Amino acid sequence: MNICIIGTGYVGLVTGTCLADFGLSITCVDQDEQKINLLNSGGVPIYEQNLEALIKKNVSAGRIIFTTNLEKAVKQSQVIFIAVGTPPNHDGSANLEQIEEVAQEIARYINEYKVIVNKSTVPVGTAHRIKEIINEYQTLSLQATEGSAVIPSSPNLNRRTGVSPVYPIPFDIVSNPEFLREGSAVYDFTHPDKIVIGTESDRALRIMQEIYRPLYLIDTPFVITNPETAELIKYACNAFLATKITFINEIANLCDKVGADVHQIAKAMGLDGRISPKFLHPGPGYGGSCFPKDTRALCSIAESFGYEFQSLKAVVSANKRQRELMVEKIKHLVGGLKGKRIGILGLAFKQNTDDIRESASIDIIKMLLKEGAKVKCFDPLAMDNAKKILPDLTYCQDEYETAHDSDALVIATEWNQFRNLDLLRIKKILKSPILLDLRNLYEPEKVKSLGFIYEGIGRN
Numbered sequence: 407m408n409i410c411i412i413g414t415g416y417v418g419l420v421t422g423t424c425l426a427d428f429g430l431s432i433t434c435v436d437q438d439e440q441k442i443n444l445l446n447s448g449g450v451p452i453y454e455q456n457l458e459a460l461i462k463k464n465v466s467a468g469r470i471i472f473t474t475n476l477e478k479a480v481k482q483s484q485v486i487f488i489a490v491g492t493p494p495n496h497d498g499s500a501n502l503e504q505i506e507e508v509a510q511e512i513a514r515y516i517n518e519y520k521v522i523v524n525k526s527t528v529p530v531g532t533a534h535r536i537k538e539i540i541n542e543y544q545t546l547s548l549q550a551t552e553g554s555a556v557i558p559s560s561p562n563l564n565r566r567t568g569v570s571p572v573y574p575i576p577f578d579i580v581s582n583p584e585f586l587r588e589g590s591a592v593y594d595f596t597h598p599d600k601i602v603i604g605t606e607s608d609r610a611l612r613i614m615q616e617i618y619r620p621l622y623l624i625d626t627p628f629v630i631t632n633p634e635t636a637e638l639i640k641y642a643c644n645a646f647l648a649t650k651i652t653f654i655n656e657i658a659n660l661c662d663k664v665g666a667d668v669h670q671i672a673k674a675m676g677l678d679g680r681i682s683p684k685f686l687h688p689g690p691g692y693g694g695s696c697f698p699k700d701t702r703a704l705c706s707i708a709e710s711f712g713y714e715f716q717s718l719k720a721v722v723s724a725n726k727r728q729r730e731l732m733v734e735k736i737k738h739l740v741g742g743l744k745g746k747r748i749g750i751l752g753l754a755f756k757q758n759t760d761d762i763r764e765s766a767s768i769d770i771i772k773m774l775l776k777e778g779a780k781v782k783c784f785d786p787l788a789m790d791n792a793k794k795i796l797p798d799l800t801y802c803q804d805e806y807e808t809a810h811d812s813d814a815l816v817i818a819t820e821w822n823q824f825r826n827l828d829l830l831r832i833k834k835i836l837k838s839p840i841l842l843d844l845r846n847l848y849e850p851e852k853v854k855s856l857g858f859i860y861e862g863i864g865r866n
């Protein structure tokens with residue numbers, strides 16, 4: 407089966423590569439020529455565990471190609487996945503410009519029956535909107551072939567025969583949200599908790615089941631529903647996880663005040679089968695390309711349907727405050743930030759990724775700079791991305807250069823390599839022995855016994 411994936415970012419590239427590895431014939435399309443050139447020369451634009459090797463394997467096998475030629479890719483493919491960005495607008499709602507642009511392009515080039523699958527995270531009603539865009543174009547094209555309307559171009563005209571396709575050309579829309587996590591995206595795609603397929607067409611459903619057959623064979627549960635429900639499932643999942651993180655963060659903040667230990671509380675909560683232990687790790691607030699934008703987008707979706715999503719609005723504002731509280735912690739420990747040099751370990755929004763979108767670390771750094779602090783930093787993977795938006799920080803080679811002569815060292819991302827620092831060496835090279843552990847990687851008593859002024863979150 408020929409499949410094209412429009413949008414070769416985190417989701418598109420991982421989806422395309424993994425589907426190629428399932429034995430399907432994949433064309434990954436992106437409008438970013440640099441990205442496509444890099445992929446065609448053997449490079450990989452993002453870091454994901456095992457992704458590079460999997461791309462190489464499937465390129466060699468001739469199962470995946472990369473191109474900017476959307477027209478050819480659409481015409482050759484029976485199934486078209488959309489995996490473009492849906493960034494937030496200023497008011498928090500999802501910006502659908504990329505989706506609508508792609509829908510227009512598909513409408514122009516569709517030449518025979520296609521299944522159009524939306525993998526991007528989109529507000530309820532977007533599948534319907536994509537259908538509308540394509541139908542509107544087809545109506546105009548039909549009128550044009552009858553001579554009663556003019557459309558700007560007829561890209562579907564077969565140049566060899568001079569014959570236009572017969573309108574309307576059939577197509578089906580599927581909402582198939584993606585749940586992969588950056589940092590373990592390849593594993594998540596190939597071992598998902600669930601596959602959600604939202605469609606009103608039996609024909610499209612059969613094709614989707616065929617695409618995901620390898621996952622069906624390993625007993626992955628399938629949720630088959632309508633597009634609106636599928637679209638809302640994705641937001642509901644992300645909003646719930648963001649709520650869980652925010653809840654434990656607030657419990658941790660309370661622990662700081664009352665002298666309780668948030669790890670013990672999280673452990674006990676997690677032992678309750680109704681709660682589960684996952685996503686109960688306190689930190690500087692959720693970040694990344696999904697939770698912040700998706701929580702705000704869901705508030706906005708609710709609002710557009712006349713409903714105030716009160717609890718989620720509180721989550722969004724508590725998450726913002728969490729970052730501010732982290733800066734307050736640093737400020738309190740170093741005694742005012744003006745002129746102080748703060749060493750930051752970790753820039754990525756979480757470990758095992760180079761993604762810094764909505765990273766708590768980046769936000770905290772911006773606040774520190776605003777208060778007059780100087781920042782030295784280190785991240786194993788995300789420094790190149792950080793340099794693009796914060797070129798004036800002091801980027802260090804490792805953890806120890808970052809600590810050297812700093813007034814405090816702050817662990818902002820939970821990279822494994824930060825879990826076993828040579829603390830005695832760190833203490834020697836820090837200007838003052840202050841360690842702020844925003845990911846609770848260390849045991850407070852142990853670190854304090856080495857002579858550090860140490861603070862974690864909710865367990866001091």
Ligand SMILES: NC(=O)c1ccc[n+]([C@@H]2O[C@H](COP(=O)([O-])OP(=O)(O)OC[C@H]3O[C@@H](n4cnc5c(N)ncnc54)[C@H](O)[C@@H]3O)[C@@H](O)[C@H]2O)c1
Pocket residue numbers: 412413414415416417418435436437438441489490491492504507508525526527528584585586587588695696
């Ligand atoms: N990143 C994640 O962890 C994740 C997980 C699940 C779902 N999602 C959702 O998936 C969608 C994509 O996310 P992402 O992180 O992969 O985004 P991304 O920004 O990494 O990639 C999007 C890609 O689409 C390309 N693009 C935009 N318009 C195009 C067009 N008209 N034609 C061809 N290419 C075009 C861009 O150049 C870019 O390479 C978003 O809706 C996101 O919310 C993301």
